[in-house]
Amino acid sequence: MKASRGEGFVLVQFFVFLASVLSVSCSLLVDPAELLLHCLRDYFPKPYPLSGIVYLRNSSSFQPVVQSYARNSRFMSLSNLNPSAVIVAKNEVHVKGTIICSKKISLEIRIRSGGHDSEGLSYVSKLYYAIANATKTYAFPAGVCTTMGAGGHFSGGGYGNLMRKYGLSVDNIIDAKIVNAKGEILDRKSMGEDLFWAIRGGGGASFGVILSWKIKLVLIPEQVTGFSVSKTLEQGATALVGKWQQVADAIDDDLFIRVQISTANGTQRGTKTVQVNFIALFLGQTRRLLSLMSESFPELGLQEKDCIEMSWVESVLFYSRMPNGTSIDFLLQRDLNTKVYFKRKSDFVKEPIPKEGLEAVWEKVIEAGDVWMSWNPFGGMMARVNESDTPFPHRAGIKFMVQYGASWLAQNATKTKLDQIEAIYDAMAPYVSKSPREAFLNYRDLDIGVNSDSKFFKAEVYGSKYFKNNFGRLVRVKAAVDPDNFFKNEQSIPTLSYN
Structure with a gap:
């Protein structure tokens, strides 16, 4: 490297x-x-x-x-x-x-690859560890979940807290090696630009087995700054989320502020409230960060004591809620005895959600109890990349992306948890993208459509949500490189011949 x-x-x-x-x-x-x-x-x-x-x-x-x-x-x-x-x-x-x-x-x-597919259709964060041991001034814009596999994450359009500055993982891939349905091993030159385009956001598993990626690292300062500030409804969280919606996608590209929404104990015994956590990565030091926040988002009341300066790779641990000072060796650990059940869904928001809408959603969050949301701001580089440059089409005009999550430990709780996450998803429907209601491939969700018998018209249902107008080009690439539809799953790219 x-x-x-x-x-x-x-x-x-x-x-x-x-x-x-x-x-x-x-x-x-x-x-x-x-x-x-x-x-x-x-x-x-x-x-x-x-x-x-x-x-x-x-x-x-x-x-x-x-x-x-x-x-x-x-x-x-x-x-x-x-x-x-x-x-x-x-x-x-x-x-x-x-x-x-x-x-x-x-x-x-x-x-x-990493086994992270939310619907189990595919079945160690060594990349960041290798970068950090080679350089202090370069990074790669991808996710912050430390147990993902790069194969699926990259090919699905993986994002992380560098995306407002540098875009997605797929915007920073310069070559790849893939084994196609004929058993041929191809690089970018031999696979051609159409297939290279398709595997950078269209899901590699529809086209072959990704063997390796050649990636372009991006320049970062030796010291970055993070903060995590939580507010409940009683502490004015609704107004703060309203202001966040106005500034998060328009603020300096060096600043990424994620909003995480969950429940917490209320001020009165036995009651619940909504807690909003503003967690940020700033590509710079505390002094400049405080100046930016004072100018653009003073309502949050960020103070110097809230800020932690660290290296970029340490910020990955920070986002994973690891204690300050945790060794980066943690990135090499992987607990193979997981007992967690989970479900994920996604949405894209183009206009700020009004106060009454937020309050209606908060009610559903409190009713659900253990369901959480993560709101990730776009703007910056995300708005400057054309939506047809890669299969990932959710670019200009998107204010933020929503991830819905529910996790539980007992199999007998599954239906209840799925109903809870669906209730919050339904409550958000008036405020998210429409025609289609867009979705993110890497938050795999079989609720938006299944194609178990390889029918084009069935695939078009979920394909238009994941890829919008790029779905047609993906189908044409599929027909050219895998006409027999050897590589398939319940939400794969179909060929036109399978109708």
Whole structure:
């Protein structure tokens, strides 16, 4: 990784997940996984052994491997995760061979990177750690959740708290390597600009297996500043959110102020209220930040004691609510024993929500109890990139993006939690984008449409929400590079021939 030119190579670890049989002749007496194993033995040369790579259902390691990177407990039972085999690919040959052999015996594959897909359709933040150890003055504009995999995050249009200054991850990718449906390994030059365009925000899993990304690092100061200030309704949170809506997308590009909305205990015993947390990253030092806030958002009352100066990589830990001084080694940790169930949804807001609208939403937040929202301001670079430059179309005219979240620990609470998050989503309907009601691919949401039988008209329902006018171009790219629709899932890009 050469930070001196703001460029670097990132080799993304890939994980190929073989799902249930798509079409295997019923006359076969051999388990399709055994056929796969036989094919792989013939295909893989001797320098690439299968030991520790291929896991069949009769292996004692099968269940732990299947569940190891599944972040959402809603999809961790083997009744939901029902693959014929799991391939833990360690090099390009493993990926290429798996694709060729799966096609040969009619097995469907699913590709898993970090296991973060909110609806479980895909199944270690080493990138930031590597950058931080190489340079103090360069960074990469992507997410702040430390357990994401770069493969899916980048290809879905991943964003983070540098987006107002530098845009999305996909705005800063300069090359990639992908294995296509023919088992060919392609870079930007050999795949062509159409496919390179499609995988930068259109979801790589519809087009192939992403092996690696070449990314452009961005310049940052050695010291950045963060703050986190919380206010309840009783402390004037509604008026502060109203002002935030006016300034957050228009303030200096160096300043990103996220609003996180949740419930808290009220001032009277046994009551609940809404708490709003204003959490920010500023690409500069405290003195200039205070001057900007005094000029643009004095109502928040930000003070020097609220501000923490740190390196950029430490700000990732700050956004993850880790204690000040936590070692960046934390970025290499990954708890594989997750027991959390969760659901995510998304929206885009183009006009400020009026006071009466906020108050109506607050009522639903209090009723729901454990559902939260994260409002992320746009403007800056997000408004300067044309919506057709990448498949991610939510650019100029968007004030902020909404993430809805619910997490719980017990399976029997699932329906209640899903109903609660839906109630808040419904309450927000009058105030978000319409025709279509836009959505963010990386906050995967099967509620907005499912295409289990590869029909174009079904895919168009969710495709128009995720990609707007870019959906048509994505379909044309899909038809050109994967006409047999080998790479598919419940919300993948279809081909026109599947009607």
